[in-house]
Amino acid sequence: MARDGEGILMSPFEIVMVSGKGGTGKTTLTACFAALAEGPRVLADADVDAPNLGIILSPRETESRPFFGMKVAHVDEARCTGCGECLRFCRFGSILMKDGKAVVDPGFCEGCGGCLLVCPEGCIEKRAFQRGVLKRGETDFGPMWHARLAPGGENSGMLVALVRKEARQEATELKAPLILVDGPPGVGCPATSSLTGAGLAVLVVEPSRSALADLRRVIDLCGTLSLPFGIAINRWDISPVVTEEIRSVCEAEGWPILGAVPFDEKITRATSDGRIPVEEMGRPLVELWRAILQRGSAKNMTKIKIGIPSLGAETSSAVADRFARAPWFVVADESGKVLESFEGTGADEAHGAATKMLTTLSEKGVSVLLVPRLGPNAINFAKQAGMSAFCAEGLTVADALAKHTEGKLEKLL
Numbered sequence: 001m002a003r004d005g006e007g008i009l010m011s012p013f014e015i016v017m018v019s020g021k022g023g024t025g026k027t028t029l030t031a032c033f034a035a036l037a038e039g040p041r042v043l044a045d046a047d048v049d050a051p052n053l054g055i056i057l058s059p060r061e062t063e064s065r066p067f068f069g070m071k072v073a074h075v076d077e078a079r080c081t082g083c084g085e086c087l088r089f090c091r092f093g094s095i096l097m098k099d100g101k102a103v104v105d106p107g108f109c110e111g112c113g114g115c116l117l118v119c120p121e122g123c124i125e126k127r128a129f130q131r132g133v134l135k136r137g138e139t140d141f142g143p144m145w146h147a148r149l150a151p152g153g154e155n156s157g158m159l160v161a162l163v164r165k166e167a168r169q170e171a172t173e174l175k176a177p178l179i180l181v182d183g184p185p186g187v188g189c190p191a192t193s194s195l196t197g198a199g200l201a202v203l204v205v206e207p208s209r210s211a212l213a214d215l216r217r218v219i220d221l222c223g224t225l226s227l228p229f230g231i232a233i234n235r236w237d238i239s240p241v242v243t244e245e246i247r248s249v250c251e252a253e254g255w256p257i258l259g260a261v262p263f264d265e266k267i268t269r270a271t272s273d274g275r276i277p278v279e280e281m282g283r284p285l286v287e288l289w290r291a292i293l294q295r296g297s298a299k300n301m302t303k304i305k306i307g308i309p310s311l312g313a314e315t316s317s318a319v320a321d322r323f324a325r326a327p328w329f330v331v332a333d334e335s336g337k338v339l340e341s342f343e344g345t346g347a348d349e350a351h352g353a354a355t356k357m358l359t360t361l362s363e364k365g366v367s368v369l370l371v372p373r374l375g376p377n378a379i380n381f382a383k384q385a386g387m388s389a390f391c392a393e394g395l396t397v398a399d400a401l402a403k404h405t406e407g408k409l410e411k412l413l
């Protein structure tokens, strides 16, 4: 967790740069923003199929580990009789016969496990299969997480999620308020994975004929994910006519344009010389970055959610004296407005009730807890989830929220 200049508790804010198609200059802009940002930040390249941010930022590698996607079927060749039952069963065409033995192509296997059930010899098992590599490096602007999916590898969405998870964890540990992500192009599984739960999407578009169709697809995805977005027009002057068309559609649709950067040969020269073209992009770039931060900070202030275990669904209810087995939970925003109340399920759990309720709250985006006391397991879990906690023992929900706003609650975590 991090605090802003006024001491308001904030989660690291994640800005994801995306585009409807490749080649819009998204990665160059991400590198420029990494250089322009002030204060601690963590960087991530979530384009695991074609990771290019590292080419510009040259991270000095500090960590590298294999990425294993979902488990896939594997045949013990020595025991396979070649009966073909598995091949007939597999709907995904993942099994071939080679020299009278079944062989699974891990690139096509969906891991459904059906072939394990039909094999009369019981000679198929599921095994982890390396799908790529995850890396961490140090850049001049902060740590950077990136990854590369093996050629033909599946599970790119899972690897994207892992890159973001590592970046978020490190940002939380460093108390860095900003995570800047170079997302994958398009609207497929990797793009969805890069945007889910982020703070703001910056949609980079250039004035080409397909620009509006590309833009609309990404905006639809942002709508599905309830994610705020803003639009950056790159190289706007390569076609002022199409740029004008984009502007008027955006205005009519109410899509916010955050800024526009012109094309300049000097930018291309700088990137091919291995330099980040901040100077070459000049004032329009700085203005675009300011607009992004402004849009981000507006969202960030409403992003914080507070979770409170309570005896009832109303703010007049008392804060429950046992977190894990509280009959109700109230979720509110920083202003004290109740966003939702839901019934606790911890009373039905024989073990791990606190962890279960913390998981539920974390999935709802809660990052601050107002609680009676927390046990050691719950404290460990909450720490790992990047949550903070304050003591609200003996108060009503309304009083707890008011005292938290005034900074009068004892900090537990």
Ligand code: SF4
Pocket: 072, 073, 089, 090, 091, 092, 093, 094, 095, 104, 108, 109, 110, 111, 112, 113, 114, 115, 116
């Ligand atoms: S696990 Fe499913 S998809 Fe994979 S080879 Fe077996 S039947 Fe086919």
Ligand code: SF4
Pocket: 075, 079, 080, 081, 082, 083, 084, 085, 086, 087, 101, 102, 118, 119, 120, 121, 122, 123, 124
């Ligand atoms: S079902 Fe089992 S024994 Fe038959 S071909 Fe497949 S792996 Fe071999």
